Amino acid sequence: MIHSASRSVVADAQRLVVKVGSSLVTNEGRGLDHDRLALWSAQIAKLTTLGKEIVLVSSGAIAEGISRLGWSRRPAALNELQAAAAVGQMGLIEAYERSFRVHGLHTAQILLTHADLADRERYLNARSTLRTLLELKVIPIINENDTVTTEEIKVGDNDTLSALVANLIEADALIILTDQRGLYSADPRKHPDAEFIHEAVAGTANLEAMAGGAGSSVGTGGMLTKILAAKRAARSGAHTVIVSGREDDVLARLGAGEALGTQLLARNEPLAARRQWLADHLQVRGRLKLDDGAVRALREQGKSLLPIGVAEVVGDFHRGEVVACIDGDGRDIARGLVNYGADEARRIARHPSSQIASLLGYMDEAELIHRDNLVLL
Numbered sequence: 001m002i003h004s005a006s007r008s009v010v011a012d013a014q015r016l017v018v019k020v021g022s023s024l025v026t027n028e029g030r031g032l033d034h035d036r037l038a039l040w041s042a043q044i045a046k047l048t049t050l051g052k053e054i055v056l057v058s059s060g061a062i063a064e065g066i067s068r069l070g071w072s073r074r075p076a077a078l079n080e081l082q083a084a085a086a087v088g089q090m091g092l093i094e095a096y097e098r099s100f101r102v103h104g105l106h107t108a109q110i111l112l113t114h115a116d117l118a119d120r121e122r123y124l125n126a127r128s129t130l131r132t133l134l135e136l137k138v139i140p141i142i143n144e145n146d147t148v149t150t151e152e153i154k155v156g157d158n159d160t161l162s163a164l165v166a167n168l169i170e171a172d173a174l175i176i177l178t179d180q181r182g183l184y185s186a187d188p189r190k191h192p193d194a195e196f197i198h199e200a201v202a203g204t205a206n207l208e209a210m211a212g213g214a215g216s217s218v219g220t221g222g223m224l225t226k227i228l229a230a231k232r233a234a235r236s237g238a239h240t241v242i243v244s245g246r247e248d249d250v251l252a253r254l255g256a257g258e259a260l261g262t263q264l265l266a267r268n269e270p271l272a273a274r275r276q277w278l279a280d281h282l283q284v285r286g287r288l289k290l291d292d293g294a295v296r297a298l299r300e301q302g303k304s305l306l307p308i309g310v311a312e313v314v315g316d317f318h319r320g321e322v323v324a325c326i327d328g329d330g331r332d333i334a335r336g337l338v339n340y341g342a343d344e345a346r347r348i349a350r351h352p353s354s355q356i357a358s359l360l361g362y363m364d365e366a367e368l369i370h371r372d373n374l375v376l377l
Helices: 034-049 061-069 078-101 114-118 120-135 158-169 205-210 223-234 250-255 273-279 292-301 342-348 353-360
Strands: 015-020 053-058 107-112 139-144 173-178 199-201 239-244 262-265 286-290 310-315 322-326 332-337 374-376
Touching (some): 015 158, 034 078, 053 120, 061 078, 114 120, 120 158, 273 374, 310 342
Parallel strands (some): 015 053, 015 173, 286 322
């Protein structure tokens, strides 16, 4: 792990995703902080003059709705959360539109759910729309569509959503603005001697152990969601910067090359577009528990998944749906498009491919998941 950084990765990035958390946008839940929105808009405008393309992922709709409705606390009921989102989204986008207009920039509102990204055609449509907006010098402002989301279709938090968007548009860098300076080796509120992490490689195993729980009562994401978002963004080659949104002129300083916050670097080669889409599935239709031999074949040899390597089939899924491959300890190791439905998969599991026809009465494919339709995590 590297603990010092001399130059911000944002300086060399051409396409950026900037994520702003609820506590920053709404001044810890007390309604929209219009002054701060104006400052960020000015800084983003400055970055665009340097030729950078910016997508803004902003929390705050539910918190702003709660404030507008005069509620004293965040409701637990889904229908009330959806109502708050519907009310708050109006104020949030209106405020951004007004702030960016001062700098001669147009904005566009994009509301997404996980279902929009899980469907291949809708995924490609969303990518095409966002790329077109960037070509037109428009600032897309993205939020989860909380007015319609349920557990089955939601992303869950805007840290994860920002990483999915970074993957979607193949961004060079993701900036997560938060109410913390960045990542420490332990929670600095409990451990005064905690060491600040200036730079590390995204996905490094011990980073997740360092991350604490949610630090704010307004938002839904803590430092762990940011660490996992950086890991996800790195799959498409995007570096991540986790930095305090309360730093003066933070975006402009990052764009000028100043190393602020924690930089989590992408070291691996970006996944091909189809594999990236597979890796971005948060919800899967089922799980295939693999034996040790199958895990090695996938990880070390780049093989397809054969039925004989499947120890257990969990869930109800159809041919062509995305399933997770897990090891004996329940850890996710891969995602893939399955060639057989759940009932058929159970019948051929633990059997060699040569027996598929006799077990099912037919054979579509020799593999349960072909390696071309599989991505390692």
